[in-house]
Amino acid sequence: MSRRGTLALVVRQEWRMLIADRSLLLVLGLLVALITYGFANGLAEVRTRDAMVESVLQAEAKAGRSQLERFDRIASGQELPSPFNNPANPAIAGNGSGRQAVLPSAALAPIAIGQSDMMPNSYRIGTRSKVEFMYDSEIESPWNLLSGHFDLSFVIVFLLPLLIFALTFNLLSSERESGTERMLLSQPLGLGTLALGKLIPRAAPLLAVAALLPILLLLAFRSEAWGAGWLLFGWAALVLAYGLFWFALAFAINTLRRSSSANALMLIAGWTILVLVMPVMLNLLVERLHPAPSRTELSIQTRAIQADNLRRYDDLFSGDYRYIDEPESLQAKDGKIEIPARTMASFLARRDMDKRVDGLLDGFDQSLAGQQAAADRLSFLSPAVLAYEGLTVLAGTDGQRYLTFRQDVSQFHDGWRARFEPLIMNGVAITRPDLENLPRWQAPPHDRRGAARALGWYVAVMALCALVAGVLGCWRLRRYTVA
């Protein structure tokens, strides 16, 4: 009889046994529950984030409207200008009409919370110093695997392997222990066929649910997912490759002819190393390789510069009291405007601040970029880290996307201040069209092509890991003896 016919017999038999002892049903039920729960958590998180971005944009629009209204009231003489709220003053408009730079969530964002809860999704751009809005909080290490979020990426990366173990730790050892191995192998049945026939009815339903159920949930509850196109296939490919790796590992361990409990122990040990220990070690390594500059150093320097600025612009900061008696002098005339000394001083102090800590801030950025680059390379050491990376890339919550966002924000901020600086220095008044046509933040789209390229690599490497484990197992099978 053909090998395929024998394989079909084994598959049918195993299927029957899995149904009879309810183990498959139990594991599948658990997987469905975990996926649903993880997806609901991810979705809730994304909705919160989306709502936050939305409210930030509304605040921006509202601030813009109130600036225009005040501009009109002052221009028409309904309201007297004060030194600190006249939108015709470029030093005021530069901050008061500041933009919100936001990073909208990607189509498949509910897959992984990733960096999204540690890195800001919006920055308010104005004439403030970068120290005040971009370097005001600690930036964490590139991997966030152990963050305690129960999202889809957690279910896939952490829990799916455990469910796979539940079905495979005794794949061959159970036959050996129950004595049926002798009965089976006295028939014209190769060990490879037996193992494959036992793997198929376990892997097929488990991986089908793991790969497809989240796609269905995404399509049902996140309308943006319909536009994600082949990224959904990317998800499925990643989950399949990752799942197959663990199935292959379980198979390989079963070929060592140890007891079921020894197999379970080895699998858990492997899981602990690849899923728990390696990410922590790699994080430490990445931080050691690209240490962030001292934050204390930054705050000492910032304070010194602040004190310095107070001295340098002392006369400017202490002026302006005459405006209380003659507010009309704050009105724009013939395109010119008197810039109140305090607002000028405030602008200059912040500009100087950025100029003087530039090197230090560069140090932070370089350390972050270096960490990210090292992380990208080192993640190939553990399929679990790779899978996590891949899932965050799909979700648009990966470290790289947030770094790019920061760079864009920094550039936008530079451009914004450069636009206002000559107006402030030369006392040029802001006109109404100026105010209406200030540049807007263009939210960067999720780079799907880049995501695709990265994902292709991850899937290929994981498939290779699965292949290596599978080949090692097959090689061991040649020396397999029956107890």
Place this chain on the structure above:
Amino acid sequence: MLEAVNVTKEFGPNRALNGVSLRVEAGEIYCLLGANGAGKTTLINLFLNFHQPTSGSVWINGRDVASAPIDTKRDVAYIPEQVMLYGMLTGLENLDYFAALATGQRQPKDHLVALLAEAGLPADAVDRRVSNYSKGMRQKVGIAIALAKNARALLLDEPTSGLDPSAANEFSQLLVRAQERGVAILTTTHDLFHAKQTGTRVGIMKRGNLMSELDSADVSHNDLEALYLQHMRD
């Protein structure tokens, strides 16, 4: 049909078989006798490729087991000392699976039920879970599996262990009928009487060596017993 050529098998420092050669022709029932640990099971295991010989070779139907481990299994049926089955399935379901593996296709239910009856399994046990079977009942399912295979050679490792006397007797008759059809049978046993009764040839093993072979027709039961005990004493 079955042939071992100068087979040695070592488990680490322990030599379980020491240059054993034997042949079982079609239509022969070859009974292997020997004390516990003599190497009987080890020899049978080599025919099934459960272990590989340290040196020498084993042949089934003219084919080297080492070079065709799967194909050679088409020609032999095997009943171990303890037939172990899937406890969650019934006797019939177990037979269904193993018979399909043995023959390459699933057998009709009537045929399987008839085989179980022929092996002596009570009809009311056929649809019960094997986890509730006695040892002898499992053994009978094992016999039915071997019958289903309808192979040209039988490898039997104390096949009647656990069978009650009448079942053992029926099994002997089954063997004789198979022998008459030209099946080659290699069986191990501790039962000298049975060996003399059903066997056509008898081999006596001791510590991995095949000490002597004789035609059972040539010796009386008493002579066989004396010879056996003498070997055991030396």
